[in-house]
Amino acid sequence: MTPISDHLDRVLATVAPLPPREVPLADAWDRRIAEPVRALVPIPLWRSSSMDGYAVRYDDVASADDAPVTLRVVADIPAGSDLDPALAPGDAARIMTGAVLPTDADTIVQLEHTDRLDPLAPVSESVEVRRAPSRGLFVRGIGDDLATGDLVAGAGTLTTAGVLAAVSSAGHGTLRVHRAPRVTVIATGSELVAPGEPVRRGQIPDANSLMVAALVRRAGGEVDAVAQVGDDPAELESALARAGGSDVVVLTGGVSAGAYDPVKQVFDGSRDVTFTSVSMQPGKPQAFGTLPGGAVLFGLPGNPVSAWVSFHVFVRPALLAMQGAPDGEVRLAPVPGRAGADWGTPPGRTQILPARLSVSGGVLTATPVHALGSKSHLTGSLALAGGYAVVPAEVERVQAGDAVDVVLIGADLPLAAGEDGV
């Protein structure tokens, strides 16, 4: 059997980042940045006020703690104004948060420290300063945050909400990002009916189509089409022909030893798509390769838990690599946790156990979603899985409290890859 890491290496050697393109920032969310983004302007852009109040010359108000100081108000500066009123000694300008300080001012007095407490009152001719600020108080300096030319986000960075705010402030209106991989999902199996449809004896609802499509979207892919075909090689071949525009095709079912397994039949003897027994449970039988048009093909086992596990371990890394994610984020990284219960493990294969995750007493705890552990047909309990535990092949039984590696699949933040890469 092939170790997980060998099969993943093969997958990752087959895929490459998709070409970048320049898009307006409004279309750039949740993509990977193709090249380093530097600040075109300093942040902040102006020497501005961080409080609603009065822009003053510090020396005028330094003694305000001893006795209130009355200043003449010579201007009113809202945010967005380009006014730069001259302030002679004893002058102040009313100023709003974000407005540019007059060149002659060096300090802000917040309005709470004056006699002009009503923020909605029209500007007055004078203001009494009742508390002395420190010099420079509430003044935001040009480039306090980033200077022109500073790095805002490196290549491969995911355009999170925070990244979009940063690059907007840094003067950019567009970004070069890798496009989303386009994915066709095909569930195979003559027993499948669409969710919610009545079943006759032997039929079951198709759980994989929607699951894989959702996993594709969560991994940053775009779902071109979702198809469901019976165990008929001709039907599968025509579904594959329709997937011509996709970068990736994900099949489920039909990869093991069944007499009617269509994926096996379609790619029997192919040099481009091959079948591998991977040393993991669930998810042992895997088909992988490329289609004549260049699309990358994954044939995942049909059992929904096997398909779920296989997606996380092989397909997701490929989709991330195609989007230009850095190596350290491509492989979902385990973090140390503890077993929340006893469970059995399969002999001789790495176990990928769907787990309920919780943090108790500061310790990440993984508990099997079902008492039957990682059996591949326990689709109903998959609803509880926040991640999975990775148990090495040589471990025969896990006891509650044992240290286990855990992969969090719901985490927003990428975690660095671990050594074993699963």
Ligand SMILES: Nc1nc2c(c(=O)[nH]1)N[C@H]1C(S)=C(S)[C@@H](COP(=O)(O)OP(=O)(O)OC[C@H]3O[C@@H](n4cnc5c(N)ncnc54)[C@H](O)[C@@H]3O)O[C@H]1N2
């Ligand atoms: N003689 C052997 N039999 C099996 C082996 C083996 O090595 N020798 N491997 C087993 C393992 S491990 C797995 S995993 C499965 C993989 O089977 P297939 O990929 O060929 O998938 P199917 O046979 O089509 O289906 C398996 C199972 O999953 C259900 N299924 C399939 N698609 C869906 C779907 N879209 N939604 C819900 N459920 C689905 C299907 O009804 C079967 O129960 O093979 C073992 N057999």
Ligand code: MOO
């Ligand atoms: O590999 Mo199968 O997914 O063990 O059940």
